[in-house]
Amino acid sequence: MALEKEIALAGRLADAAGQTIKPLFRGDWASERKDDASPVTEADRAAESAMRAIIEAEFPGDGIIGEEYGTHNEGAGRQWVLDPIDGTISFMAGRPIFGTLIALLQDGWPVMGVIDQPIAGERWIGSIGEGTTFNGKPASTRRCRQLSDATIASSGPQYFTDDQGGAFMSLAAQTSQIVVWGGDCYNYGLLASGHLDIVCEAGLKLYDYAALVPIVEGSGGMIADWQGNPLDAESANSTGGTVIALGEPARLEDVLEAMG
Template sequence: MNLSDDITLAAHLADIAGSVIRPLFRSDFEQSRKADRSPVTAADRSTEAAMRAILEAERPDDGIIGEEYGKHNESAGRQWVLDPIDGTISFMAGRPIFGTLIALMQDGWPVLGVIDQPVARERWVGQIGGGTTFNGAPVTTASCRELAEAKLATSSPHYFGADQAEAYMRVAAAVGGNERQGMIVYGGDCYNYGLLASGHIDIVCEAGLEVYDYAALVPVVEGAGGTMSDWQGNPLDADSNGDVLALGDPARLDDVLEAMG
């Protein structure tokens, strides 16, 4: 599958997104709550609107799935998936560890993904079967001989339900070789997956994600040599339930699943 034109377009979308987000970062911006009480800002909405306008002009036959403005042409085999600011709370708090997520799915399977951190100007671009780059240079995930050596990340333990929290805590107890603390990073949202693709983190464990939260992450992680799955080890597609594991070393997947119980 030749995705070169799509990669160029995705990079353009990320450039436009960054030009909208940067002037609003650590400034006065409109903010409110959605129906589910999650926060949303003018930056979220303006950024997605700008990307959608380009896609509707450049790829009129493709579909769009966006966090802020929903679905467009949802019967199309090719779907662009947009999360303008993944990590809105971090954006609101002035922490530059949020990111813009851009994915292309073919028949429900993620094939191209971008994680863009517009303030630090850090960008991961991945494609299934085609590698992953960080600011244009190829990157690979790290090997990990055993869970006791692993560095684990999650955005927040508060996102887990009771059963999920128990499974997560069993993994947390297995990593880092330190029963009191382990080697665990909290916060980071999509940024953690970029760090995993670059070999700095070994495992990311999260629950309750939507397709716009994870579609772009799959090609970035897997293009760098890692693996992504649900909590049963199944590959992620448009219909996955949003319970997500990312591993830099695919050989550790069975170990993580066993630890989760």
């Protein structure tokens, strides 16, 4: 599937989002709580608005699913999925480990994704059938010969239910026990570039994981729900948004067994 135009557009979307985010980072911005009690800032909303305007002008027949402004052209076969700041809490705390997530779905399946960290100037791009790039150069996961060698990451224990937290801790106990907390989408970029071995999370929404799928898979890794099934537009509803990403796909059975 040739996606040259779409990848070029995604780059411009990331640029536009970054241009709205960077002036506000560690600066003065307004924020409030959404209905689910999660925070949102003016940077989140401005970045999504900038991206939506470009998509609507250049691909008016496509759909858009955004964290802040909902769905546009819901029935379209192609859907752009936008999370302007994945890791809003990190943004608010002045930590440059948040990211802008941009994905393209075709009939519910992720076919292209971008993770952009505008402060550090770091960008991962993945598309179906193509290798993932990091700042224009090939990105590759690292091999992990046994689970006990693995470094594991997750955004935070507060996102797990009690049962999910137990499964995570069972897995962590069988890894190297080097556990990285925090990072949101940035962890998946680090995995794609060979710095982490496992990312394990729950409670993710479509806009949290859609962009990650082509990036992880295109770098030689795999990403699935906690039953080992591939992620699509319905995964957030059918599995509670459970996600496991592996730099070494051969460790999947070990991971699932460790989680019980």
